[in-house]
Amino acid sequence: MREFITLTGARENNLKDVTLRIPKGRLTVFTGLSGSGKSSVVFDTIAVESQRQLNETYTWFVRNRLPKYERPHADAMEDLSPAIVVDQRPVGGHSRSTVGTMTDVYSVIRVLFSRCGTPSAGEATAYSFNDPSGMCPGCDGLGRTVRPDWDRILDPARSLAGGAILFPPFAVGTWQGQTYTNTPDLDVHKPVGEFTDAEREFLLRGRGTRVHVGNTGGSRAIDYEGLADRFERLYLNRDLSALSARTRETVERFLTEDTCPRCAGARLNEAALATRIRGRSIADCTRMQVTDLIAVLKELDDDPLAAPIARAAVTALERIEAIGLGYLSLDRETSTLSGGEGQRLKTVRHLGSSLTGMTYIFDEPSVGLHPRDVHRLGDLLLRLRDKGNTVLVVEHDRDVIALADHVVDMGPGAGADGGRVVFEGPPRALAASDTATGRCLRRRTALKRQVRRASGGLWVKGARRHNLREVTVRFPAGVLTAVTGVAGSGKSTLVAEFTAAHPEAVVVDQSSIGISARSTPATYLGIMDTVRRIFARATGGEPGLFSFNSAGACPACEGRGVLYTDLAFMDPVTTTCHACAGRRFRDEVLRLTVDGRSIADVLEMTAEQALGFFTDGALRRRLRALRDVGLTYLALGQPLSTLSGGERQRLKLATRLHRTGAVYVLDEPTTGLHLADVDGLLALLDRLVDGGNTVVVVEHHLDVVAHADWVIDLGPDGGRDGGRVVFEGTPRQLLAHPDSATARHLRHATGGAERR
Template identity: 55%
Template sequence: MDGQVIAARLPPGLNEKFNDRLDGMVSTPPVPDPAGGHPADGHDAIQVRGARENNLDGVSLDIPKRRLTVFTGVSGSGKSSLVFDTIAAESRRLINETYAAFVQNFMPSQARPDVDALRNLSAAIIVDQERMGGNARSTVGTATDAHTMLRIIFSRLGVPHAGPPFAFSFNRAEGMCPQCEGLGKVPEIDLDELVDRELSLNEGAIKVPGFAVDTWYWQIMAQSGFYDPAVRLKDYTADQWADFLHKPATKVKIGSNSFTYEGLVTKVRRQYLAKDRESMQPQARAFAERAMKLSRCPDCEGARLNPAARAATVAGRTIAECSAMQISDLAEFARGVVDPSVAPVVATLRETLDSMVEIGLGYLSLDRESATLSGGEAQRVKMVRHLGSPLTDVTYVFDEPTAGLHPHDVQRMNELLLRLRDKGNTVLVVEHKPETIAIADHVVDLGPGAGAAGGRLCYSGDLAGLRASGTLTGRFLGHRVGVRQDVRPPRGHLTVEGATLHNLRDVRVDIPLGVLTVVTGVAGSGKSSLIHGYVAGREGVVVADQSPIRGSRRSNPATYTGVLDPIRAAFAKANGVKPGLFSANSEGACPACKGIGLIYTDLAMMAEVASVCEECEGRRFTPKVLSYTLRGRNISEVLAMPVAEAREFFTTGQARTVLDRLAAVGLGYLGLGQPLTTLSGGERQRLKLAINMAKNGTTYVLDEPTTGLHLADVDQLLALLDRLVEEGNSVIVIEHHQAVMAHADWIIDLGPGAGHDGGQVVFSGPPAELVATGTSLTADHLRRYAGS
């Protein structure tokens, strides 16, 4: 294939990028070792030479194959850029390019990473914490194939016989409940979100956006003649109530004009609930999510299946009952199914279920929707597929596999990582927990700082060498936070009574206010059920979690936090022009790339190429806009600044206030214009926290705020939590990190186990008391941490 002939047909500026991609298809010539020697012979190490992806500063190193390597460093030091965006990305790209061009066109886009050479790569399998999608038809059972095995067993042994395996699938017409179409839930409108029945129309009874008193829709309803607008809704007759809510489109005469009248529910269904939520304005989308409630299907009672599938039993259990069982119980049930016709399937099912119990997921059920899993749970579900895999000599890449795990569960995760390694695989782990760093065969430490201050290789070698290296990670490996003795007195309590959500067992607990409270317990003990189910949503409670932030690749910290508004105003005032010019989403945007700074080109036979826009050279704005400056910097240069640098540039006003909050939550390294889609879960949580920090007298709920934090950064987080408390707030943290537990004023420990073995408060009191008298798993690990 003549690369030059093809390149001549490409858009201007893509020739160089195209040639780079051709270079990646052929063998890379040997590159001298950075130490002056020659590359090692053989294939015992992944050789990285000159990695410059994101903030990496020409990193070169050898990573031993068939070993467990842990990558450490502060948040933003370049760990993910090296492991995921360079090594794993190039492995996947090269595998994709072995497919025919036609097939590649249907595969995910993979650009070539910015690196001089990568040698001795093996196939990379990424096991990350990305949520498993929002499809309501995806469950733990379908994601692990355990439900498929159950369907085969029931199709063979079920009495009465219901048909082949598809007859037990809620995703196929043969097996799904006809009423809910296999979802187990049916949508219904919550009338209390639409109206206040205590009020009349004239008093503003309708709560739907766009139906306020005297608006167009309100006038048609009030003057329709079907009911009196001065009468309270609760006093309507049955006919009036039906006309008010459900009347189909009907012509009505108001004055001399004719208008179309629709009942409120009829109009809301058409206007809000039949539309794609993502295309709605934020206010309309929030209303639609409040108004539409999903309730259990009355026909199948949530089982998702038709009557025939629900009737068949094996050993006295239906497939719906098996799917709803806790996985640890289902594993016991599977051991009792003995029949030669399904013996191989039952053996595979048992192996899968036992793996899930071993990995700390025994408290889940197969009918649990995948979208409801936390990032850590999703990662462990994905891991199940690989534990029994016959594949060997592949590279497994993990992103903080201990996230969301109690110290008791971390040990089991470590054993699983070692099992993968012992099968002859290369295991690369991005991690901060000292317990996982301790089992590494090899450690790679990046830094020394974050963002522009990071991206350099600080250490590469064994654990003993890391401890003696003098790097930030080496110094903090043995760091311990003392157990708080002088706890702050509470200023009241927030009481939860009769909590029964999920596995909670009629829990009653007083959560102290005005102090730092840590809610802990093993994974699946009921922590999230208690706090998110009974505390979040109360007045004055602010939740900062790790869920994705709505937005496109145009969204960035500057737009999300609102700091762009005072920045634009400052530019406008300094230059005597409109603030709108300084928005990359408005009239000041480069017309070629529409303010993104990149041109995305689909080459059809290859992955999509993102090239820097030639018109604006990636600066996103028109030349005219870039000619306007503020203290010598244009808007593009300001958006390229990390938060720490921007704080020095904006020393007063609203911009400085917002930037101070970002720095306080440990995001000083984050670029103002960095796309939100590149942020980790921990970074998203800290960004949300920064936005809400202006509110005093509030209750903050944080979910695993240490996720993604280096050992040295945990001290900064503790200082931030103390600051929030000292400013008059209450802070409730769902957390497993022993440093946070030790620093708390109050600990609420749930357990004693997970699933139906949990759901109880096993301890509530100050951390020193837990260390002294506690008998739970948390108490054991906190004692060990404190050296007691």
């Protein structure tokens, strides 16, 4: 067997002819600054080529139905093995996707109840809330009822013509609103609150009459549709997640949600819920946290029919427990999982695999993990390696780096200053090297010498959502507060309660930013309208000329800069547009300049160069936000799809800065950040607080915890064993706490005590 994966002359994204030999059957960790090229090597080159070549082994019929991968830009890649990628993309899923369905454990539980439960409801599908034979008819298997909140939708003091309908898509002046302002069957000038029962019923459920509405083509008669019927047809009788984010947010403001009274949130019909195994229904089992359910299923070992099915479920559940997620329950919706929880759940299906000789690729698997739990992740990675697989990990965590057999450090900088291999070798040699990673590995975490004093307090009182135990806690105002605790201890829930109590807070969470082939830092920051106006004023052209999405777009590539050729069954091919040389604009637009620079020249500028070019105050403020988050090396027109996860997180943060007197809530802002980049983040957080803001971060990174002014530590463990405030105080006071898991690891990181 060949001993190395060999990569020669890789040029994907910012890579500069990278040549590498990666040992097979070993754990290799890729490190480097955010944007240095780690993901470009591992995901965009090795993983893509492996999956592309694997797809070539299938028939043309099958290949046409598989994802298509373009050949990465590299001279050669040799001795690849099939790759399994476990990335950070949110698990997502709609309201019917749960931990149980995602991991397939619920399917085993359904078989158990269909074979061994009494009275039986039928086959396994009869216990599925996603199947008509099993779902609750009152909520269609959702466990909750969602209905319009008419107190928010209708203002009884106003008439239909005077704006009684407050729901924006149906308001006065909209096309749909004309149905209700033009109907001859109601007095549209009479306050809605004075309608008779018959009039209100017609407004909400009326049918069968005609109403004239106007549009650009004149006036036409349409069938009248009651307000309630139309709202339900357009927004309730469909999956809200399929709507645009803006529309979904609008609709959700006018909805009220309750637990389904028929199934009490269990999602299943009466027959399925009536089935019992030793006194427990299937809903009772799925509500338990994984560790409890394991114990319950082991009680069935003495039942010859149930035992083999229960053992299969226990085996899968023990894998979930082994990766530190034993506090979850099978009925937990996947949309509520953190990025780290979702990524670890993705690995569960691979733990039971007997395949060997594979390449497992992980993108920052330590995300969302408390330092106490990183060893569990390490055990998982080593188990995969020891089964004869190659494990490649993009990672910043010190403890994960220390586990590696081999480390590849990318750099020396980020963006155009990165893309090179600056170190290859064992972790001990990396720690002695002069790279940015090596220097960071040698230093100790330092406590802040002097903490700020609070200027007031922001309270959360009696919080009992999820596993919180009547938590009342004061978040000090005007300081940097770190909310810590092991996974599942209630950190995110507590902060969600905080933002609900203080809705003015600016929240920067881990949700992904919108990405398309036409998204760029300039469009995401919202500066392109200003740039186009500057060019229009200076050249006398229309603003639309200076948009590659509008009149100025190159007709050959439609403003993309590249031509995408789909070769049916073969690999797609992307080539630079010959008409505009990849610059996206028409020739006549490129001849229009401001101070000698065309619009394409501006989009090729880095944020730092653009700061020196533009004088517009508002535009410069937004560009300075990129400087604040350490992204001045990004080109204004660089596609967002080429940015790393850490760069996207910081770009999102850049759009929410510079609000004096605000409350900022950040969910694990160190995600995707190199140890050296964390220094820049801490400097940014200090500037926010010193500017009169209150900053709350949910964080595991000990450098951030040590730098905070105040720490709120939850625990002592996860799930039902969490949900309490273990500690409140300064980081220095936390060091002396005898029981906190965070305290133990902080002592070790600062050199205050050996880890216990």
